[in-house]
Amino acid sequence: MFSFKIYKNTIKQMWKFWSVITIGVLTLTITMLVMFADNGGSHSPSETPEGTPIEINLYLMVLPQSFFGATGIGYQLPIIFIIIIGNRILAAEVEKGYLSYLLSSPLSRNKIVTSKLLAFLTSVILYSVLTTIVGVVTLSATGEGTMISFWLVNSLGLGLLLVTAAGISFLFSSIFDKGALSLLVTSSILGISIIFGMFGMLFETTLPALANLKYVSLNILYDTTFIKYDDVGTWIGQYIGMLIISIGLFVGAVIYFKNKDLPL
Numbered sequence: 656m657f658s659f660k661i662y663k664n665t666i667k668q669m670w671k672f673w674s675v676i677t678i679g680v681l682t683l684t685i686t687m688l689v690m691f692a693d694n695g696g697s698h699s700p701s702e703t704p705e706g707t708p709i710e711i712n713l714y715l716m717v718l719p720q721s722f723f724g725a726t727g728i729g730y731q732l733p734i735i736f737i738i739i740i741g742n743r744i745l746a747a748e749v750e751k752g753y754l755s756y757l758l759s760s761p762l763s764r765n766k767i768v769t770s771k772l773l774a775f776l777t778s779v780i781l782y783s784v785l786t787t788i789v790g791v792v793t794l795s796a797t798g799e800g801t802m803i804s805f806w807l808v809n810s811l812g813l814g815l816l817l818v819t820a821a822g823i824s825f826l827f828s829s830i831f832d833k834g835a836l837s838l839l840v841t842s843s844i845l846g847i848s849i850i851f852g853m854f855g856m857l858f859e860t861t862l863p864a865l866a867n868l869k870y871v872s873l874n875i876l877y878d879t880t881f882i883k884y885d886d887v888g889t890w891i892g893q894y895i896g897m898l899i900i901s902i903g904l905f906v907g908a909v910i911y912f913k914n915k916d917l918p919l
Contacts, residue, residue: 656765656766656769657766657769657770657773658762658766658767658770659770661757661762661766661767661770661771661774662770662771662773662774663774665744665770665771665774665775666774666777666778668740668743669736669740669743669774669775669778670778672736672739672740673736673740673778673782676732676733676735676736676782677733677781677782677785677786679732680728680729680732680733680782680786681785681786681789683728684722684729684786684789684790684793685789685793687718687721687722688790688793688794688797688799689793689797691713691714691717691718691799692797692798692799714799714802714805715805718805718809719809719879719880719882720879723809723810723812723813723877723879724852724874724879725848725849725852725853725872725874726849726852726853729786729813730813730816730817730849730874731849733779733782733817734817734820734845734849736778736782737779737817737820737821737824737845738824738838738841738842738845739838740775740778740824741775741821741824741825741827741828741837741841742824742827742828742834742837742838742841743828743834744771744774744775744825744828745768745771745825745828745829745837745912746827746828746829746831746832746833746834746836746837746838747828747834747837749832749917750832750833750834751834754767754917758917764912764913765909765913768829768908768909768912768913769909772825772905772908772909775821775825776818776821776905779814779817779818779821780814780818782817783810783813783814783817783818784814786810786813787806787807787810787811787814790806790810791803791806791807794806804884804885805884807884808882808884808890809879809882809884811894812877812879812882812890812893812894812897813877815876815877815894815897815898815901816873816874816876816877816897818897818901819873819876819897819900819901819904820845820873821901822900822901822902822903822904822905822908823841823844823845823873823904824841824845825904825905825908826904826905826907826908826911827840827841828841828908829908829909829911829912829915830908830911830915832917844873845873847872848872848873848874849872849874850872851868851869851871851872851874852869852872852873852874852875854868854869876893876896876897876900877893877894877897878893881893
């Protein structure tokens with residue numbers, strides 16, 4: 656069921672690209688959280704129409720969309736990695752004939768695809784774990800410990816959404832034998848999801864009909880406008896749904912690849 660050699664070689668193929676994306680996001684994460692900290696004005700004073708002073712929590716106001724949402728850096732940058740690497744893992748290797756060598760060895764097709772899947776999944780999960788840890792450490796260091804629960808709940812949701820997106824990318828990589836076709840379909844689905852998710856944010860009050868396109872977007876599985884981190888009922892259903900869908904996508908990809916006819 657598993658080959659450590661294939662797993663290790665797959666990790667080697669993606670680690671440089673993964674490192675660039677991850678380091679970039681971690682740097683931006685630290686920068687954003689420090690900027691929003693108390694000593695940088697995270698709670699900006701404002702006034703009601705009656706002149707009563709109020710506080711605006713920039714974490715709750717900005718981060719759900721600018722980091723975690725469809726337009727956020729925490730989502731869009733790793734999506735680039737997921738689209739490109741997901742395509743390379745199977746479809747591109749079938750097209751270039753690299754899998755011919757592996758399949759001519761004693762390794763079973765099931766062991767090959769499972770090992771590659773685990774390597775891909777490891778990279779996505781490790782990205783999510785690192786961004787979560789860096790966020791928690793930064794919030795603690797800047798005296799914003801009360802926002803750690805907010806960060807943990809949203810990081811979990813984003814991580815599950817990225818795993819779901821990885822499942823889509825891996826599924827189409829297992830279906831198609833041409834890397835260009837796999838890349839086109841995956842990038843179209845995930846790209847349209849981002850655009851429709853943006854519609855939901857931008858036109859929610861001005862053009863509700865256009866904003867409703869968010870309901871056919873992958874990003875609706877993790878709706879940051881609906882989630883209240885201190886109310887489990889607003890997010891647990893979405894999170895369980897993403898977990899079930901992602902498992903189904905990966906299992907479906909393995910089963911399809913095991914039984915398909917390959918042009919070897």
